[in-house]
Amino acid sequence: MRREWEYRQPVDVHFGRGILDSLPDAVDRLGGHKGLLVTSPSFVSRGVAGLLVDMCGGRLAAVYSGVSPNPDVTECDACAAMLRDGGCDFVVALGGGSVIDCAKAAAAVCRADAAAAEYLGGRPLPPDVLPIIAIPTTAGTGSEVTPVSVLSDHIRGIKAPLRCDGFYPRIALVDPSLTDSMSPYMTACTGFDVLCHAIEAYWSRRHLPVCDALAVQAARLVLDNLLRAFTEPTDTEARDRMAEASVTAGMAFALPGTNCAHVCSYPLTGRYNIPHGEACAMTIDNFIRLNGRKGSDRAVSLARALGYDSPEALADAVSALKSATGMRPDLSEFHLGDADVESLAAACMHPNMRNNPVEVTYDELLQLFRALA
Ligand code: NAD
Secondary structure, three states: OOOOOOOOOOOEEEEOOOHHHHHHHHHHHHOOOOEEEEEOHHHHHOOHHHHHHHHOOOOEEEEEOOOOOOOEHHHHHHHHHHHHHOOOOEEEEEEOHHHHHHHHHHHHHOOOOOOHHHHHOOOOOOOOOOOEEEEEOOOOOOHHHOOEEEEEEOOOOEEEEEEOHHHOOOEEEEOHHHHHHOOHHHHHHHHHHHHHHHHHHHHOOOOOHHHHHHHHHHHHHHHHHHHHHHHOOOOHHHHHHHHHHHHHHHHHHOOOOOOHHHHHHHHHHHHHOOOHHHHHHHHHHHHHHHHHHOOOHHHHHHHHHOOOOOHHHHHHHHHHHHHHOOOOOOOHHHOOOHHHHHHHHHHOOOHHHHHOOOOOOHHHHHHHHHHHO
16 A cells, blocks of 8 residues: 655646636736737637737737647647747647647747657657646646647657646636637537546546545536536536536646546547547546456546446446437447557557556457447
């Protein structure tokens, strides 16, 4: 039984409807003079980006709005070039996980002389990263409180997480009103990302007592509020609780890390373009059953903490939530052949799978994907 542990959460988090208005104070606290706003095109057309620029009275000198979902290393390089050429001393990231992750990586790459693809290929990241203010617009990734940036190299067919302490934003402004514009489908996808963070953090081999408490609270919030936020998009109470779940789950997994469903999500997104959260949802109920069957005491104690008799009962509840929120039940629409299934299973034999509480073999992954195909 392990008795010693360490916990760290360096991000200064401010939560609440309307907290966005405190951005100028946050810039003051950073001592920022010249910043770059990183966002996606929809926040420019919706006017939110312009609002932030006006609010900051000239200190947000330029906008990089070229970030797409599952950002490519070339987007990161373009953003880094703007930071470098503009002589910026801080970054504001307004968007979902894709924007925040692109901004984090660019804040490091702009201080170095190599391209983002090299860091994704294993080159050590520079320790010196520009300070970041993260403003999430989805209730999903928790990237505003994690040291992780997930980048894709579409040419090489890679999507993978990079981890670096410098990626922790200095300040997170979590304003749930920004999530009000998410469609029901997007709400469900991102909500399942939160649930998977909570579950995977709890049963991670690197689990920590503080993170256990955060994970259980976050999972409860999702199980109690996701269906409401999905069916009643104007239910601000449900939206607020989902935003709270997201940042809480982010704190829960930031140190323990993710495992099974997240490992499987990367090839599912890369090959079949399934949005990140829905790709995580695809296998999470299967892993709850598998870990329970293989005798994981963490799967059992998680189910009990959430009010279920067994992992099987928790898995049934998660499967029901998936179908009630329109998450696709399987991969049948992609008409996968034997070779596709074998290649998917091989891609999931990633080192992060070893962070699952019990060993997952290639044959078990093969069986799982055969059942989904
Ligand atoms: P996203 O950032 O990819 O956004 C998806 C789409 O939704 C985009 O078109 C975006 O413009 C739009 N969008 C965002 N907010 C919106 C809003 N409020 N209203 C309407 N549209 C909105 O989605 P995401 O799920 O937040 O992020 C997924 C990415 O984050 C993936 O690449 C995933 O791997 C990564 N991720 C990172 C971490 C981390 O710790 N860094 C954790 C989990 C996932």
